[in-house]
Amino acid sequence: MSIDPARLVATIEELQEVVRQQMEQIQQLQAQQAQTAEQTTRAFNKFGEQMATVQGVVTEVKDVAAEAQGAASKAQETAAGAQATAQHAQRTARESQKATANTQAALGGVQQAIASEGQARSTLERTLANEQAVIAQLQQAPVANRSSSSVRIKDLPEFSGNQDEDISQWLRMGRLMTEGRMASESDRTLKLPSEFASKLPV
Structure with a gap:
């Protein structure tokens, strides 16, 4: 099976672009996680303040608690998404390394083929020289x-x-x-x- 070095290089560049995009997504998810954590902290602080107020605002406190719970769930989902993205980035990096190794192997094969061609050319030149020497001997032979x-x-x-x-x-x-x-x-x-x-x- 022949390997096209140009195609392998293009594949590596595509994989590198995917890794870069995944890293950007990880950074965005981390920023969202930090923002969500800040929102959760503010929600709990507000919840504490409302618990210290008059019992007449219990309904509002329940609403704030529900908001805090939703924010916590969102934070957990964001963390899970970041972990999955990190795993995908690791797989992509391994595939990129494998493609690089294949490219190096293909280049080695090309170099070996060039060397074999040079040896074949040298053998052909020696054979031609021998044939020319035999012809010269025949032309000089007594008959x-x-x-x-x-x-x-x-x-x-x-x-x-x-x-x-x-x-x-x-x-x-x-x-x-x-x-x-x-x-x-x-x-x-x-x-x-x-x-x-x-x-x-x-």
Whole structure:
């Protein structure tokens, strides 16, 4: 499975933006919590003042108590929301770290592929140089009976009728001759067609 580094970088930036937004929400929730706590404190203070007044204002005191209770519930809900937001921010941070690791792994794979390509290119250049050296040796190799299309070499394979294959066989035999691996005296004479004789070095 291939990994697009550009896409991974874009994903990391998106995750970082989500983390930033979540942090802003946490700060807003904390500010709301502080405001709610202040409201609760004021409500309880007011409740105490009203309890110290005439019993005729009991109804108002009950209303204030209900307001204090609602504020406390809201404070609890705000605290729960802040905790959930913090947990989500932690998960988002872990996902961002994982995406960063994947990006680094993908970049490592790209670097390895570049190195492998360089090695393959060097191998190809060496192979080409070897082939050019063999061709140069064949061009300089002595060939018997240069004035005719007859060549005497030992154990020469018969022609197959395929020009490319036959020429390849002759080039291989020529390389063996230049390496001194074939005797100069032959046990048979093979007449070459003119199209093959023209391919031999002269």
